[in-house]
Amino acid sequence: MALTTKERMAIERHRMAEQPPDFRNRNFEEVPYGYTPEQAVAEAQRCLSCKKMPCVSGCPVEIPIPEFIALAAEEKFAESARLIKTKNVLPAVCGRVCPQETQCEGQCVRGKKDIAEAIAIGNLERFVADYERENDLMEVLKIQDKNGLKTAVIGSGPSGLTVAGDLVKLGYKVTIYEAFHRGGGVLVYGIPEFRLPKKIVEAEIGALEDLGVKIYYNSVIGRLYKVDDLFHSMGFNAVYIGVGAGLPIFLDIPGMNLNGVFSANEYLTRSNLMKSYLFPEYRTPMIVGRKVAVLGGGNVAMDSARTALRLGAEKVTIVYRRAREQMPARAAELHHAEEEEIEFRLLSSPVEIFGNEGGWVTGMKCQRYELGEPDESGRQRPVPIENSFFEFDCDQVIVSIGGQANPLITKTTPDMKVNKWGYIEVDPWGRTSKKFVYAGGDIVTGAATVISAMGAGRRAAKAIHEDLMKESDETFTQGWW
Amino acid sequence: MYEVLERSEIFNVHKMVIKAPEIANSINAGQFVIIMGSEYSERIPLTVSDWNTDTGTITLYILEAGISTLELARMKVGDSLYAVTGPLGIPSEIKHYGTVVLGGGCYGIGGIYPTARACKEAGNKVIAIIEARYSPMFYHEKELHAVSDQVLYATVDGSRGRKGKVEDVVTEMLEKGIKIDQAFFMGCAEMLERCSEATRPYAIPTKVALNSIMLDGSGMCGACRVSVGGETRFACVDGPEFDGHKVDWKELHKRKRAYAEQEIVVYQSYSHECLSEKKLRGEL
């Protein structure tokens, strides 16, 4: 029976049950357990089905949010998940990793006064997608007749997987080339198991393979084949580049090459992709730090810090140049990190890392910062305070201050335009300056989000389809005459 | 995929010929692959010492150094490797230099072969110098002779060629006034440093194939970073070959020892596994 607005308003937001902080900080299991069906229904009933749908305007891929929530309220969980999938092919992933507080939930009318009272859109998205997968209700998608055209996708991150899914459904033969031995991109090598269980990504990749997508692992494009080879010797009609941002940035300060200094990419790849948290069963070694310092304030920094803790560190400190409010990490990650007693040294940045005879990190010297004038992005710029240095002991430093474009492909494709930072230039639909070559995700935008990478993939798939159909019509007419 | 087609061993160096037609088709001298024996393995870099585009195979020489190389050494013909990624790294710069010296130790004896062959094809005079503890430990000699104008030997015990190491042969040549236009060295980091020191006083252009610890091999992690001429470079994508006179060797040696403790732990756990396996089979 339908509830009145008043009744809906009276229901409080349902929080997901979680592993307690002092228990979860030593294991790699997922932190929140997820909703029960009853909780999901009750949470869904809080939604007011607003006519203007402000939540939808906050969603980068415009998921029909009130509609999927209404289906969940009626316990039609699998239908709800399928509705989301018309816009977002990885709801189980996005429900867990999207920055909802700045997207859908940030716009929700029920969160106007207090964001913590917004409808838990992410939690519901996660619940219905998990429900569909765990109960084997995943729909085998219909694919159109093969159209005889071949497309190559470079990289199996969220943007590459989206393009592949869309194109295979349209009847293309799709081949993915992935550099690593496993697919999923950052979802697998970057984001830890305790935040995104890998079996979810595996299930999605399995579903794509069932549709006929062929994935070649261990294939570093730019080295094994050049983009031109994909057209000329391999006969592809279009190529999509979704290789992510990739290259780590290190600071230009003394001590950066000491043992115990890692890029977050290395640290997380060892732990997640290579499973060194299961060393020695898995052979890739990992050095367990006692006192670990993590540089940065984004999701990557939170993931590194929380991984260090779970690997056995006694103390983990986040060192960030700006203030707490300016940290780009998702609210949930910051909250979890704080609960797990990760220390924050804000408005501080290292100027030197100290080492011993053997070349190992022993500590670091930082400078304090204060907030100055706002910069172009509107954020107050951090300015160093003169002579305000402090030192502290640490035996590991994880650098997660951002990434750079990996030049492996762009350098071997000189006729494709890149901007001054090396990111690929595209039109709004993902077309690069090279004919029949498309790009999207972090290699175009720089480090961004899973959902924006997927959105870019979806637009590029449309562009590829449009361009190839036009081309084949022309070829057909030419052939006819 | 990646089936092992041929195996043999010369002391603790293991030859492995692997089916990898795509790699065989696109590889060039000086490049390497990253290998995982099984799903549980570490990713380790290995130089491709030869390849055949007709049979679609690549040849590796693997020096048993620890757990990963040991696990590879235990693989037999018919087994398959879990992952072979490549080609990686920038190929050796091949041009007409004049006289080229290529020095190889341990896995470098096989590893220098493709560069020697390419240098020969580019019209250079090729002198290969290879070192080992004693005479029976040399391998891949026939092939090396076929592409070299001269192959010189050095052994620690003097059982073949000059008593000593590659750098001793190089120094002797330079002292005699033999002109070297370009030198390439491949082997353990200590050998690379000693050879670079040998050519430094004579300002011979010297390239060394560095072997820092690697993980992805495509530039995304920075594990392999080395300091060359005061700059941080990633050996997997900017190298592996660098100017031997500019490498910060002290740093490289320290970085290579980063996992020494874990290497022992994993080795012990492996021996333990082997013992239990044997016990299960009733062999102990």
Ligand SMILES: Cc1cc2nc3c(=O)[nH]c(=O)nc-3n(C[C@H](O)[C@H](O)[C@H](O)COP(=O)(O)OP(=O)(O)OC[C@H]3O[C@@H](n4cnc5c(N)ncnc54)[C@H](O)[C@@H]3O)c2cc1C
């Ligand atoms: C630790 C971490 C945590 C994050 N947390 C969040 C979060 O909570 N929420 C969120 O929205 N976003 C998060 N992000 C950002 C998000 O993961 C990325 O924006 C997104 O994954 C980009 O997708 P992509 O498809 O463009 O590239 P990627 O996911 O980077 O995938 C690129 C793929 O291409 C492969 N590749 C690279 N080069 C080649 C080549 N030459 N040949 C073949 N294959 C190649 C790579 O191996 C990789 O598999 C996080 C990122 C990191 C690193």
Ligand SMILES: Cc1cc2nc3c(=O)[nH]c(=O)nc-3n(C[C@H](O)[C@H](O)[C@H](O)COP(=O)(O)OP(=O)(O)OC[C@H]3O[C@@H](n4cnc5c(N)ncnc54)[C@H](O)[C@@H]3O)c2cc1C
């Ligand atoms: C570009 C390059 C080409 C190489 N070519 C060959 C080759 O053709 N044949 C050969 O036998 N060896 C080669 N090596 C060295 C080889 O990769 C290491 O011997 C191997 O990784 C050792 O692994 P392990 O587990 O058996 O030994 P471990 O016990 O783990 O380590 C033994 C030694 O190997 C080094 N090492 C360990 N892990 C790595 C790693 N992931 N990457 C690089 N070095 C590591 C360590 O510094 C240590 O000193 C090459 C290395 C590089 C970087």
Ligand code: SF4
């Ligand atoms: S804004 Fe909030 S309450 Fe309104 S429809 Fe969207 S989710 Fe429901």
Ligand code: FES
């Ligand atoms: S091995 Fe990761 S960047 Fe070189």
